[in-house]
Amino acid sequence: MAATLSDVAARAGVSIKTVSNVVNGTGRVGAATRERVEQVIEELGYRPNVSARSLRHGRSGVIALAVPEIGNQYFAELAELVVKAAEGYGWTVLIDQTEADPDRERLVLQGIRSHLIDGLLFVPGRMLKPADFAARTDTTPMVLLGERMTRVADRVAIDSYAAGRAATEHLIDLGRKRIASIGAAPSGDAVSRGRYEGYCDALVAAGIRPAARLVMPLRRWRQEKGVEAVERLLSLSKPPDAIFCSNDLLAHGALRALYDHGVRVPEDVAVVGIDDITENRYTRPSLTSIAPDKRHIAETAVGLLADRLKGSFSSAPREFIAGFHLEVRESTGG
Template identity: 90%
Template sequence: MAATLGDVAARAGVSIKTVSNVVNGTGRVGAATRQRVEQVIDELGYRPNVSARSLRRGRSGVIALAVPQIGNPYFAELAELIVKSAESYGWTVLVDQTDANPERERLVLQGIRSQLIDGLLFVPGRLTADDFAARTDTTPMVLLGERLTRVADRVAIDSYAAGRAATEHLIDLGRKRIAVIGATPSGDAVSRGRYEGYYDALVAAGLRPAARLVRSQERWRQDKGVEAVEHLLALSRPPDALFCSNDLLAHGALRALFDNGVRVPEDVAVVGIDDIAANRYTRPSLTSIAPDKQHIAETAVGLLADRLKGSFSSAPREFVAGFHLEVRESTGG
């Protein structure tokens, strides 16, 4: 049977109130008494009843982060920064994976764990405006990404500007046949934004966008990058540059180019987006659009803290995080 607060008090020879003060970090407890109580807590294996404490305080000290894929390095790196930022508020972060499955995302949205958490940071992949309009859970929420706007506080980079900057870098290198992998004009907001940035950069440079150089991919993974490059290399006039909509696609593209004896960047220059840590160690190292992940994490956590404090009851707020181009060997850096 699990040890109780009373068991700890009896063994330590103190009142239940004193044990409660030690556990919760409240009240005045002498150093010797605190040490004795903590020793008994360890001996008995006492664990506080989080649910009961939440009812008393109205807070659990836990927030949730829901992402499509924990194994995606971008989300893993962002989660690490969010955890560190949340620590400054004394929060623990519960990380959930939705696999971009609409049903699982709706469960997150409708508060399947609302009794455990104070707030939610959410990267939706498949939800619609109607899904958000049907939300009945009142847990404070901040969205990460550009898929939906004006339904909650939101933090994102400008995908259009990022796609345009990546493409303009390739144009500045003198490349004329620039393919795009992943992004598509018929995709979600992120995909459309990156494609439109690519398209407008070509038009502004007097280059003709070619449908044969657009390889849309629903899943932005390494294997899809390989698949896209195999198709592009089979064209009568293959591309001399690749704009990949994320770094995982770019990693797959680099592998396929290597396997086919194509030199990077001499024959084909490659740019990705996300600037994950692994980019420094690919061969060649990958040029990438680097979002300010630190700013994204700190802003998102700060927005959630505002909502939890009741500081804002206004309409949803939107923040656009900055980015820069990190030039490496895949474009001659």
């Protein structure tokens, strides 16, 4: 049988209230008493009843982070930072993978696990519409991460337009003229459109006319799609001398395809991505990338959720734009 509060109290020779104070970090308990209770808890293998605690306090101490793909290193790194930020509030993080499936994401919005969690951090995929968010009836506090939704909740994001423009301007500064874009599209979601428009505006500002043949819009931003896009670009009569990839996974695929075709990077083609995942340091050549401040994104999102849970804000949804910088590596000559 699992040990109970009563068992711990009897073994330690204290009241049940004292044990409860030690477990929950409440009340005043002397150091010696606390040490004795903690020792007994360890000896008996006592574990708090989370369900009972939730009923008493109205909180489970658990928040959820819903992301499209845990296998995408950007989301994995973001999740790690969210877990660290949540530890500061004594929270456990439940991580859910939606695979960017609209039906699964609608279930997340409608609170399929609301009985387990106090709050939700949600990174939507690309298929949800404003109406999906407007139809949400679940009252669990929610913070959105990204630019794929209307302002229906607190939101943390980076400026995709500015990121796309900064990446392209870096390639222009290298003297490149035939700059291709892989991933972003004028008819895509807010992230895709923002990065595409930043790319185009950087070219126009430099007196370079955007060429449709150098734009490779993609729905899925994965390594294999980067390979396929570069295969098409290299078949052109005038291949690009630089490639802007809308995320690092596409850039990794691009680097592989260029290597397979004997194209030198950065001598023949310079490559830049977005996200600055850890793997970029170990590709060959190492990848230049726009580096969002992921730690700030995670800490801000968790902080916003904490505000809502404390009832600190009853105002309209708040929006925070995180900063970024360009991390120059070998793929552009760094």
